[in-house]
Amino acid sequence: MHTIGILGSGRVGATLAGKLAGAGHHVTVGTRTATRPDDWTGPDLAFADHRGTARDAEIVINATPGDSALERLAALREDLAGSILVDVSNATRHGADGMPGALRYPGSSLAEHLQDALPTTRVVKTLNTMLYSVMADPCSLSVPPTAFLSGDDPDAKVVVSDLLGDLGWPPEWIMDLGGINTARGTEALVLLVPHVLRSRGFAPFALTLAS
Numbered sequence: 406m407h408t409i410g411i412l413g414s415g416r417v418g419a420t421l422a423g424k425l426a427g428a429g430h431h432v433t434v435g436t437r438t439a440t441r442p443d444d445w446t447g448p449d450l451a452f453a454d455h456r457g458t459a460r461d462a463e464i465v466i467n468a469t470p471g472d473s474a475l476e477r478l479a480a481l482r483e484d485l486a487g488s489i490l491v492d493v494s495n496a497t498r499h500g501a502d503g504m505p506g507a508l509r510y511p512g513s514s515l516a517e518h519l520q521d522a523l524p525t526t527r528v529v530k531t532l533n534t535m536l537y538s539v540m541a542d543p544c545s546l547s548v549p550p551t552a553f554l555s556g557d558d559p560d561a562k563v564v565v566s567d568l569l570g571d572l573g574w575p576p577e578w579i580m581d582l583g584g585i586n587t588a589r590g591t592e593a594l595v596l597l598v599p600h601v602l603r604s605r606g607f608a609p610f611a612l613t614l615a616s
């Protein structure tokens with residue numbers, strides 16, 4: 406059982422909070438108001454502000470907008486010290502239609518910037534290559550999806566792999582790509598997403614490695 410803080414109470418935050426709490430973890434959701442949002446779709450859980458959520462958790466999941474996450478999380482540097490930060494966000498610049506249009510950090514990645522800004526926090530990137538519902542229900546697809554992992558700390562990746570297990574991911578569907586710099590590959594895949602959504606609508610999907 407871990408103490409987990411989830412920053413952001415939207416689609417991703419509510420999905421992960423529900424499944425991880427159901428698996429027996431102690432979950433707090435960090436919101437901008439420090440209270441349960443009116444449109445909260447998850448289970449009855451503790452709510453706090455971002456700083457308190459980060460300070461009290463062993464594992465913090467970033468489920469807030471990726472384009473502004475670096476500034477937001479860098480401000481929590483002391484609160485995140487010693488923790489594992491699981492970053493599931495995508496940092497993009499929006500096109501005219503509001504969909505991801507370009508990368509916020511071309512030639513690099515949000516995950517690398519987060520690791521640079523938070524040297525005493527172990528950043529692990531994962532789950533950013535699928536629709537939110539698949540994150541906690543990977544067996545819902547007709548083809549096994551892949552959960553890619555990027556991070557510099559092997560022990561942190563073991564902990565996050567176990568969490569993925571609690572979310573329903575069999576070990577053989579989890580692929581450790583290597584260091585945090587490998588996140589620039591998975592983050593770039595977000596550029597496919599608007600085209601997939603335009604062609605198929607919001608049907609659940611995930612990117613997978615077929616071999």
Ligand SMILES: NC(=O)c1ccc[n+]([C@@H]2O[C@H](COP(=O)([O-])OP(=O)(O)OC[C@H]3O[C@@H](n4cnc5c(N)ncnc54)[C@H](OP(=O)(O)O)[C@@H]3O)[C@@H](O)[C@H]2O)c1
Nearest residue numbers: 413414415416417436437468469470471494495533536537
């Ligand atoms: N949706 C997907 O299928 C999907 C898939 C892969 C990755 N992602 C990534 O996961 C992250 C969350 O996506 P989502 O779909 O859950 O988004 P969402 O439904 O819009 O929720 C994001 C939440 O972040 C908080 N938030 C919004 N603006 C903020 C700000 N300026 N500062 C601090 N907190 C803010 C809000 O929670 P409070 O009101 O409680 O503060 C909001 O509910 C994004 O980075 C996205 O790129 C999403």
